[in-house]
Amino acid sequence: MSHGFEFRNAAGNVSITMDDAMPRLVHSQRFANGFSGTISVPDFDSDKGMFYVSPCAVRQTGPYNLTRDDTADYPDSFTISCNGKMIPDLSWDNTTKVMTINPTVFPYYWPSNEPYFYDYYLNFLALNKRFIV
C-alpha cells in the first residue's frame, strides 16, 4: 500500500483499498405500480454507479391463512412474478440528475397469463465505475 486507506477483514485480508469506491446507497425510494413522473437524485452519477428495480412481493389472496401463524401449513405467503409488467421504463439524465419513470406497455402477443403489477423500490448504488458493453 502506497497511500490512503485500506480495510482488512477479520482474517487479515484486504477487503477495500483506495482503489475502490466504498459501495454506498445513494438513494432508495418506493413507488406505486403504474407510477408516472420524475424524481431528482442529485448525488447520483451514472458513470460511477447504477440503479436497479426491486419489486415488492404482494400478499397472496386465496385459501391461505392470512394471519401470522407459524404452525399453519401455509402461513403468510407472498407471490412474486418475473414477468414484464413489473419493470417500469426508466430514463436517467445524468446532466440534470433526473429520472423519468413510466409504466411499461405489455407486449400485445403476451400469452394468457395475467400480467401483474407490483409496487417497487428503486435503489441507486454508488461504486467505482460503470463500463459500457
Add this chain to the structure above:
Amino acid sequence: MSYGIQLTNSYGAQALDDQHKSLVVKYSGTTKSQQTLNSAVIANDNPDLLGVCRTYLRSGTFAALPQVDQWKRVGPNNNYGLIYCDIPANGSDADTVFYQISEAKKVSASLEAVFEDPGYPQTGCVGFINRANVPFKVAGPITALDSQGGYGLRTFNEVGDVMFDSNAGFLAIRYAFILSKATMDSLLVTDTPLDVTLPEAMANCWIAAPIYAPYDYSFVTYAGSDILSRRAYIEFWQHDATTIRFQRWSATSLTSSTPTYYAYSHDAIFYVARDS
C-alpha cells in the same frame, strides 16, 4: 457536500463520505433448492430450477415463483408460488444479492424482491436464481446492528445514523454494466456467445443481476391447444478471470413452419464485485 468527511479514490470516484450508507455484507451462504426447503414439493421438480438465499427462509416452508414458466411452479396443486420470509433484523429494502456464478452453474434467470409484510415490521429482500448450491452474499446499507464493534473508524450523518464502520464486512463492488434489450434479442436468435470483458481480472467475482429473465418460447397449435415447441434462455456465467459470458440455451421438442412466438427481453443491469 459542505462539511464532514469525503474521500476521493485514485480513480476519481468518491470513495467514502458521511452522507450515504456504505454497503456491508450482511449474510452469505449458498442458494438452496426447493426440495430441501420442503419435502412435500412436487416430486418431479428439478432441484436446480430454483435457488433461494436460504438465510431468508424458514425451514419447512415453500418457496417459489409463479407466472413465468421458466420458474418452476411449486406449492399446493402446483399452481401457486409461496414464500414465507423470515426477514433478519438488519435486512433492508435496498439489500442486493451477489452470486458466484461458474460455468458449472450457469444462470438464466435472476430476481430479487422486497418483502413488506404488514404484520411484520421489518422489510427485507430475497434473491432468486434458477440454480441451487450457488454461493451468495447479501450486501446492504449499514445499520446500527452492523456496527457493533468497539474499535475502528465510524462515520455518522447529521442525525446520528451510522454511515460507515471500518469493522464491518465489505464487498468490493467495483463495476456495473447494462446489457440492452436489443443485445438480449440478438442473443436469443443465435448460439454465438457474447463475452463481456471486465476492466480488470476478477477471479471468482460476485455478480448481482437484480432482474434478469430474457427468454423466448415458440408454440404450435394442435387440436386447438398450444403446445410448447421450442424454448430458449440466455445463460450467463464467469468464463474466466476477465470475462462474463452470455449464451443462448435452447431446446426444441416440435418443429413447425408456423409457430406462435412469444419473446420477452429487457435491459438488464449487472453489478460485479471482487472476491476478497
